[in-house]
Amino acid sequence: xxxxxxxxxxxxxxxxxxxxxxxxxxxxxxxxxxxxxxxxxxxxxxxxxxxxxxxxxxxxxxxxxxxxxxxxxxxxxxxxxxxxxxxxxxxxxxxxxxxxxxxxxxxxxxxxxxxxxxxxxxxxxxxxxxxxxxxxxxxxxxxxxxxxxxxxxxxxxxxxxxxxxxxxxxxxxxxxxxxxxxxxxxxxxxxxxxxxxxxxxxxxxxxxxxxxxxxxxxxxxxxxxxxxxxxxxxxxxxxxxxxxxxxxxxxxxxxxxxxxxxxxxxxxxxxxxxxxxxxxxxxxxxxxxxxxxxxxxxxxxxxxxxxxxxxxxxxxxxxxxxxxxxxxxxxxxxxxxxxxxxxxxxxxxxxxxxxxxxxxxxxxxxxxxxxxxxxxxxxxxxxxxxxxxxxxxxxxxxxxxxxxxxxxxxxxxxxxxxxxxxxxxxxxxxxxxxxxxxxxxxxxxxxxxxxxxxxxxxxxxxxxxxxxxxxxxxxxxxxxxxxxxxxxxxxxxxxxxxxxxxxxxxxxxxxxxxxxxxxxxxxxxxxxxxxxxxxxxxxxxxxxxxxxxxxxxxxxxxxxxxxxxxxxxxxxxxxxxxxxxxxxxxxxxxxxxxxxxxxxxxxxxxxxxxxxxxxxxxxxxxxxxxxxxxxxxxxxxxxxxxxxxxxxxxxxxxxxxxxxxxxxxxxxxxxxxxxxxxxxxxxxxxxxxxxxx
DNA sequence: GTAGGGTTAG
Numbered sequence: 001x002x003x004x005x006x007x008x009x010x011x012x013x014x015x016x017x018x019x020x021x022x023x024x025x026x027x028x029x030x031x032x033x034x035x036x037x038x039x040x041x042x043x044x045x046x047x048x049x050x051x052x053x054x055x056x057x058x059x060x061x062x063x064x065x066x067x068x069x070x071x072x073x074x075x076x077x078x079x080x081x082x083x084x085x086x087x088x089x090x091x092x093x094x095x096x097x098x099x100x101x102x103x104x105x106x107x108x109x110x111x112x113x114x115x116x117x118x119x120x121x122x123x124x125x126x127x128x129x130x131x132x133x134x135x136x137x138x139x140x141x142x143x144x145x146x147x148x149x150x151x152x153x154x155x156x157x158x159x160x161x162x163x164x165x166x167x168x169x170x171x172x173x174x175x176x177x178x179x180x181x182x183x184x185x186x187x188x189x190x191x192x193x194x195x196x197x198x199x200x201x202x203x204x205x206x207x208x209x210x211x212x213x214x215x216x217x218x219x220x221x222x223x224x225x226x227x228x229x230x231x232x233x234x235x236x237x238x239x240x241x242x243x244x245x246x247x248x249x250x251x252x253x254x255x256x257x258x259x260x261x262x263x264x265x266x267x268x269x270x271x272x273x274x275x276x277x278x279x280x281x282x283x284x285x286x287x288x289x290x291x292x293x294x295x296x297x298x299x300x301x302x303x304x305x306x307x308x309x310x311x312x313x314x315x316x317x318x319x320x321x322x323x324x325x326x327x328x329x330x331x332x333x334x335x336x337x338x339x340x341x342x343x344x345x346x347x348x349x350x351x352x353x354x355x356x357x358x359x360x361x362x363x364x365x366x367x368x369x370x371x372x373x374x375x376x377x378x379x380x381x382x383x384x385x386x387x388x389x390x391x392x393x394x395x396x397x398x399x400x401x402x403x404x405x406x407x408x409x410x411x412x413x414x415x416x417x418x419x420x421x422x423x424x425x426x427x428x429x430x431x432x433x434x435x436x437x438x439x440x441x442x443x444x445x446x447x448x449x450x451x452x453x454x455x456x457x458x459x460x461x462x463x464x465x466x467x468x469x470x471x472x473x474x475x476x477x478x479x480x481x482x483x484x485x486x487x488x489x490x491x492x493x494x495x496x497x498x499x500x501x502x503x504x505x506x507x508x509x510x511x512x513x514x515x516x517x518x519x520x521x522x523x524x525x526x527x528x529x530x531x532x533x534x535x536x537x538x539x540x541x542x543x544x545x546x547x548x549x550x551x552x553x554x555x556x557x558x559x560x561x562x563x564x565x566x567x568x569x570x571x572x573x574x575x576x577x578x579x580x581x582x583x584x585x586x587x588x589x590x591x592x593x594x595x596x597x598x599x600x601x602x603x604x605x606x607x608x609x610x611x612x613x614x615x616x617x618x619x620x621x622x623x624x625x626x627x628x629x630x631x632x633x634x635x636x637x638x639x640x641x642x643x644x645x646x647x648x649x650x651x652x653x654x655x656x657x658x659x660x661x662x663x664x665x666x667x668x669x670x671x672x673x674x675x676x677x678x679x680x681x682x683x684x685x686x687x688x689x690x691x692x693x
Numbered sequence: 694g695t696a697g698g699g700t701t702a703g
Contacts, residue, residue, distance in 0.1 A: 064694075096694070103695070130695060165696035172697090197697045204698065228698045235699070263699040270701075301701045308702095332702040339703095363703040395703055 207236025308337025339368020440471020542571025
């Protein structure tokens with residue numbers, strides 16, 4: 001251990017004999033210039049080591065300079081030497097220099113030295129308090145910083161801007177909203193409310209605490225918000241899920257003529273991805289180039305990710321091909337972009353050619369396979385991953401569990417469970433919920449319950465409850481689901497997702513009364529009926545053959561997206577109201593809503609019920625020709641059903657023999673059945689032969 | 694001379 005601040009100071013105070021020595025200008029001057037030479041060549045320890053060659057004090061500015069250099073170099077031993085020289089040879093060291101020493105100790109990570117020097121100082125000023133409060137605040141000791149702040153006030157020192165900034169920093173670290181509001185009031189009282197830094201800090205805290213209205217109010221009152229202030233407000237909107245507002249504020253920066261930081265560009269671009277605002281993203285791209293960010297690695301990576309997430313893979317790749325763009329992060333963005341747009345094959349090709357990958361890259365690829373239900377590929381990839389890299393984290397485990405659930409492979413799920421147990425991922429809520437979901441989807445409700453009580457009982461959240469509910473609902477245990485819902489309300493507020501699960505549970509067992517009760521509960525408790533919930537309601541009412549109620553919910557509000565239209569269309573299908581389906585399809589188009597593959601499933605079903613064979617064929621053709629939707633397996637199944645049921649045997653034969661893929665077993669069975677019923681030998685023989693193959 | 698934000702990918 002070196003000499004601590006306090007002990008040197010004590011020696012100084014007890015033994016003042018050598019303090020009366022006169023200074024020697026020539027010695028001091030010579031050593032100063034030697035020290036400066038060392039500093040110029042970057043030799044801080046050497047410079048400090050010759051301090052004691054002079055038994056006289058140096059100019060104060062030299063000490064200040066040395067403390068600053070020690071801080072940036074984290075050179076604790078040198079701080080001690082400089083302080084030692086200062087207090088040994090200056091009769092009364094100026095307070096500001098000792099404050100610098102406190103700051104230097106703190107920057108070097110030694111709160112002990114900082115505190116000791118503070119305690120032993122013969123005299124303190126407000127700056128000394130500030131230095132120590134900042135020291136505690138910046139080293140992650142917010143409680144101590146608050147304590148010192150109170151002590152400072154009691155000792156009769158008035159806090160200034162610096163004090164408030166430090167204390168607010170601690171408030172932000174522990175989200176102390178209530179304390180922040182009080183300090184906000186005091187700041188106002190002292191007239192510091194025009195201060196940009198304090199204003200920005202308050203915006204930061206209110207934003208972090210989720211009260212964006214207050215945050216925005218303060219932001220609007222800052223007279224000249226600077227780049228950091230703008231960065232904070234954009235970032236906070238983004239974090240609160242208000243991507244649109246974040247982008248609006250970003251463009252406001254240009255009106256205010258403040259040059260954005262590269263991080264602000266990055267935040268704004270993430271905001272664009274979050275709401276797939278490609279148009280705005282491209283404008284930001286243009287602005288970035290105009291303002292000279294075309295070689296900024298952070299901005300380039302963010303641009304690549306924005307284009308990839310918005311489905312513009314060509315643009316993303318074009319930027320990636322620029323020399324400054326190629327790195328692990330942007331490469332991972334490309335993999336993720338291809339994977340999550342369904343082009344898993346391209347993603348894999350790119351993945352295989354990457355010079356380096358990390359766990360995020362691997363997860364991005366795996367997420368693509370799971371998202372598109374490519375279980376076989378996912379499984380092979382998992383084996384490759386386990387054999388290639390030791391890096392598996394909670395995201396990987398969550399995805400692997402998703403694969404187990406998708407394949408209903410509970411044996412593999414149990415093995416993963418063992419791995420989770422052995423590698424101490426048990427306390428991770430993300431993994432815990434994944435386990436719960438896996439057992440639930442595999443129908444192992446008992447195991448799900450064990451996970452529930454023994455693994456996540458301490459840390460369960462709303463997602464855990466929803467997962468448990470949906471595993472009971474999926475297996476027709478509706479009454480139990482309702483009971484669990486009652487328990488849930490004791491510790492979590494249900495969300496829209498909860499109700500969608502419950503309504504689906506009711507629909508599955510045709511529990512109209514309970515469905516109505518949930519509907520009423522939501523209305524009484526002021527839940528927003530978003531399109532997911534309205535879809536679940538339409539679905540429940542139509543499955544329970546209360547089509548009038550379904551229509552009522554459907555017509556309630558004007559905003560209807562494709563999902564809600566689909567719910568209504570499938571609801572009509574359930575009630576064998578084929579003509580209504582086709583009517584809906586027309587109205588939907590009038591509203592400007594583009595039909596998707598689910599819509600066409602409903603439409604083709606409707607044509608089957610009503611016997612509109614020719615119309616059904618026209619709709620099927622229009623999918624590719626007019627709407628750009630590639631027919632899926634289920635649409636081919638619908639057409640086979642349509643022709644089979646209405647005995648259009650020539651059309652059936654032509655259709656089934658010209659599909660772009662081999663007919664599946666259920667398809668051939670259906671064809672064979674139709675041939676038997678309508679006496680079509682040739683096609684029947686063909687189907688039987690294909691079945692035997 | 695002391696004070697604030699942020700690190701893009703799953």
